Amino acid sequence: MQGALSIRRSLALFLPVWLMLGLVLAGMVVVATDAGWTNALLFALPMTMVYAFAAGFSAYYLCRAYPLSQKSIWSIVLVLGLAALVSGVLWMAAGLAWNGMLRALEVGWAGLEMPPALKAMVFGLGVILYGLCAVANYLAIEFGRARISERRELESKLMAQEAELRMLRTQIDPHFLFNSLNSISALTxxxxxxxxxxTLKVADFFRHTLGLEAHTQATVDDEIALVQDFLSIEKVRFGARLAVRCEIDEAARACLLPPMILQPLVENAVKHGIGGLTGGGTVNIVARRDASQLRISVENDVDEDQDSGVPGNGIGLVNVQQRLATAYGHESSVHHARRDNKYRVELTLPARTITEL
Incomplete structure (x- = not known):
């Protein structure tokens, strides 16, 4: 389908250009012979359109047979120069034959006088037009090669990006499993x-995450469901000490984001925030769509005597930053800060749904 559309677009550009060249040739015939415009157009337009396809296809195949990157410039000039001379001679001969047929009609509005100057002009124009066809074909070939190279480079970058995202993603599961096993060990x-x-809830959680392995993106609804599964595991350990509040904007529910991007943030909020409070605390998760941006925040209570930063080695937060940077570049950001015994992490990324991709 794309090939057919490409051919139609090429013809839509190719035919008008050669039609204009036919009009130019007709004007040159009028100036050179003092013939009427009807005679000149009847001679020039069919000649030009026939030459358009003959010279165009000939130059195309020669340019393919003698690519710039593989043949010496002198061999290319020699072959195309000889082809242009032969084409000019053939076009002039075709013009004489066509003009003879028109004159055989013996009507005043058909046929021309063909002085030597006009013959030389037709020959020279044929040589020049053939050379221009060759130049145009070489430009098209090189442009196509550049597009293929760019597409391959883009595909390579996407494959590298996907591999990096996969590698970053694999950091999350062992990290979460390590923390969960510690909790189970403490409860035993x-x-x-x-x-x-x-233990059973952890098994269900990992069974759920395995279904996300084949996806490069998940909806906000899917992520919230996964986070709630995780929090149900933590509630077994913390009981009433762990409270959860979710505020999800309806416009944000269908937005896409990397899978399991929120789980490490919520895990940090529970382990390093709520886990350090004797009376427990609340984890607030807010997601809203702000025009072309999706904003998600995870906020938790922290001990007032705790340092301004969240304790721990920061694997979860660093992983989230790297995954968003890899997936969205400068279009995403991660901000985290502590204020009034609250620790807050806010993600900003492009707001896209499946229908908007």
């Missing part, structure tokens, strides 16, 4: 029933 000695419940 004090509450075996809750430890068993948490």
């Amino acid at each position: 000695s004090i509450d075996p029933a809750r430890a068993r419940e948490m």
